[in-house]
Amino acid sequence: MPMGWLGRKDPLQIVAFQSYGTPQRLYIRGRALEDESIDLARKGFVPLLTNSWKRFETDEIRHAPLRIRLPDDRVFELTTDMEGYYLLDQQAQALDSLTNEEGWVHFEMSYREGQLSRPVLGENRFPGSMLIPAATARFGVISDIDDTILQTGVTSYLKWRVIVNTLFKRAESRIPLSGAAELYHTLHKGTDGQAANPIFYVSHSPWNLYRYLELFLRRNQFPKGPILLRSMASFWRRKREDVPHKQHEIVNILESYPKLSFVLIGDSGEKDADIYLDIARRYPGRIRAIYLRTVRHPGRMKRVRNLIAHEKTVPVLLAEKSREILSHVRELGLLK
Structure with a gap:
């Protein structure tokens, strides 16, 4: 059962899914979760079973206030849904000016300060990336x-x-x-x-x-x-x-x-x-x-x-x- 804002106080994290957009459209997806300390590299039957359980028994953070910061310091605010997912689907200008040679825009996610009663994992800075296909792409x-x-x-x-x-x-x-x-x-x-x-x-x-x-x-x-x-x-x-x-x-x-x-x-x-x-x-x-x-x-x-x-x-x-x-x-x- 989801823990939401109650129950044990594991640190909060934000997972940003690799997504895609256009020079005029931000399309950023992910999920806010409690940190379950999943170590995907650990070997052995028990760690594998434990990690598998943790992947499906996630403690999502409902209605969490989040912030997205682009490399040019533009900021967008949003809130997670009942399952802890978030989606920013919004028009924006000149996003292609922020891409690297492969077309990726790297941004930073965080919980909005002053609106949490829970500890956040690390420095409250979580990386994300969004693809804008390069002009050189043939298909x-x-x-x-x-x-x-x-x-x-x-x-x-x-x-x-x-x-x-x-x-x-x-x-x-x-x-x-x-x-x-x-x-x-x-x-x-x-x-x-x-x-x-x-x-x-x-x-x-x-x-x-x-x-x-x-x-x-x-x-x-x-x-x-x-x-x-x-x-x-x-x-x-x-x-x-x-x-x-x-x-x-x-x-x-x-x-x-x-x-x-x-x-x-x-x-x-x-x-x-x-x-x-x-x-x-x-x-x-x-x-x-x-x-x-x-x-x-x-x-x-x-x-x-x-x-x-x-x-x-x-x-x-x-x-x-x-x-x-x-x-x-x-x-x-x-x-x-």
Whole structure:
């Protein structure tokens, strides 16, 4: 049960999710939580189980007064919701003047002074970053995580492998699919190494796994990119959603960058093919190619093959190896 402002007095922290925006739009997301002292690097069964429990039994800080400070000292104030999440979606000017060479704006989060009755972790300064795609970008990449770059076992019986891998394996010990990091760096850098094509990671996983997945991506040297997950409440009601979470996030990205085309990468295990094809039809000319990792499930592979058999809207490739995707991207002329 959430502790809110009551109960034990663990220090407060702010987690800023890697997000994205435009030169005229701030789009910053994250969550205010009690510090649970989760050490993602600790080894051993008991620490793993303890950390797994802490990731899902979070003590969010409801209605917390927060402040965001940009590098040019512009300040924005906001308040968390009932689950401790915050979202700043606001117009602002000349944000691209604050970016580094990769397009990232680095900012600082804090609790508003004088409005807290709780201790804050450290100096009440928490880092965050937001991506504004660089002008040199030729296209963007939107990628799934589960069974696309990280072996999770979404097709296993009752998803038992997902449970085992998530609860009992450290992020550092998880092995990415062969060649995935190199593929994504090539897509990100382009042929000349200067393109800075943006990479967006979109998953059905809950936000509780954000730091776990961010550590996995960083330790395995994937290009830095916005990581877009979902709330636990949304996770449990996913079967009843009118618009799938992943589709909603991808549409937001396309609407944010109307002049940028995209490559979509997913897997054949669940609904990526359906979602990606629907988006390609709704946004003609915006999706340059769809790549779907093959999975070891004959029934699902047959369904996907039937689905794409007569597809003419966009090139679709079922790929077992990362090099197959890279070769196809070059054939399309996206990498010269």
